[in-house]
Amino acid sequence: MVFTNQLVFVTGNENKYREVKQILEPLGFTIVKPEHDVDVPELQGPSEFIAKEKCRRAAEQINGPCITEDTSLKFDALSTEKYDLPGPYIKYFVENIKPQGLHDLLKGYGDPPNMKASAMCLFAYSTGPGTEPHICRGAAEGHIVPPRMRKEDVEAGKKPFGWDPIFQPNDQDPERPEEGGEKPFQTYGEMNTVFKNKISHRAKALTILRAKLEELRNAQ
């Protein structure tokens, strides 16, 4: 297996693709789409199983190395020690009840309601069909808040990226505007992309993926 800096990212989500390009390309990687359409079903089960299986199937379909990514959003109020909920099923929740509905769902239970949430991203890297994918995890703790998006995006009628408008990550310092933090605390949907890409669950997972790729390259 010869490593190159070109990574095939198999995803059906244009927003994910854009963010991965924005984060990794300044670091010397080239992110490309597969040459032909790849259809990986929405798998169910524990997050790590989904992430590995998704990558295994994608590598088989493109017959070569690739990366895939699976994102989940856990609400503390709904989760148990064993199961993160909605967790990997967040896609269907957000499609059906939209960010406002997700917020209202939590808001309706508990006094006061527990609005704590964490976003998790699992990247998987496969060196090709028949190999065990490597998993790189990144997480961001935060709170679910009423939807807030950047004014210009609302005015332009822009469709939000998933649950961005209701997730307010804790890891931001409104006292340090030079680092992108702005008063008051922002949701992902309000942040400029440079700042989101610096602190997000995806950015953290990509830092680990990058180190993993270096390690594999040095070991060859």
Ligand SMILES: O=P(O)(O)OP(=O)(O)OP(=O)(O)OC[C@H]1O[C@@H](n2cnc3c(O)ncnc32)[C@H](O)[C@@H]1O
């Ligand atoms: O083809 P894949 O890569 O699987 O793309 P997907 O859109 O099906 O993505 P997932 O299966 O990982 O489902 C995650 C859901 O969470 C949403 N999502 C992922 N990352 C997000 C982020 O950074 N901010 C907001 N929503 C996000 C995404 O739009 C989906 O609805």
Ligand SMILES: [Mg+2]
């Ligand atoms: Mg998916």
